[in-house]
Amino acid sequence: MQRSPFEWLGVFFYNIIVLRKIVKIAFLSGIFLFALIVISGIIFFVRSFYGSDTLSVVKGNSMLPSFSDGEVVGWKRAKVDKAHLKRGEIVYLNSEETYKGDENATFLKRIVGLPGEEIALSSGYVYINNKLLIEDYLYRTGRTFGQSFLKDCQIFKIPEGEYFVMGDNRELSRDSRDIGPIKFKRIVGVAKDGPTYNQSKWISTQSASFKVPLFFNETHCREK
Incomplete structure (x- = not known):
């Protein structure tokens, strides 16, 4: 039609x-x-x-009480910025010196000393640039004694680009006191999870009741 x-x-x-x-x-x-x-x-x-979020299982109890063996921890695999790394921060490390034969092993430690600082141990306490450092996140007594690399009463200056790290369970942790400071390139991430805590801090010189010396004295340390 x-x-x-x-x-x-x-x-x-x-x-x-x-x-x-x-x-x-x-x-x-x-x-x-x-x-x-x-x-x-x-x-x-x-x-x-x-970086992207990553989950890892904690091996060992060197980070008690913050993290325990078998605990699943979230961390950020990132291109870590040196300028943003702070004392007291928990970081993931890749260290051939610590886990020989397993280059991909990672472990948690806390940053205690920063590049360019001087660190010393005396009477179970940590001194940074001769000043007493209080760490209220430590396990049990929280006493910190020297090991094979950094011994008691010894002053060590941390090289630029390196960090002095320790576990929160100082009696059990194998850390920079044994193997020395960790190079920046071995820091592969920053832990996201974990208990809140008062960041490591300095004791005020006005704390007269505090019995531990507020400043490190190498001579007095060796005389004990």
Whole structure:
């Protein structure tokens, strides 16, 4: 059956409307796809640069009471920024010296000494740049004694780019007192989880009731 001019005109306009809808959908789909690609790229960049969350199982009790053996800990595998590393921060380390034969092993320790600082041990206490450091996160008595690398009454200056790390359970921990300071490149992440604590701090010289010497004296230390 032959269509009238009006019917052909209606079909023409209908096709134009359908075509416009198709173009609009394609345009919106293109914008959505482009936005999706951009967002995915941003997420990939951020995760690559700042790191992604990782779960690890704690081995041993060297970080008691903060972390115990078998505990699952979340940490950020990141390109760690030296400027953001602080004393008292718990970090994940990769150390061939500690786990020989397992280069991929990681372990938790706490930053105690920073690059360029002097560290010394006396009467079970830590001194940084000759000042007594109070660490209220330590296990049990919290006494810190020297080991094979850093002995009691010895002053050690931490090289630039290296960190002096220890476990919170000082009696059990094998740490920088044994193997020396850890190079920055061995810090592979920062622990996210863990108990809240009062960051390591300095005792005020006005604390007259505090019986431990507030300042390190190498001569007096060796005379004990």
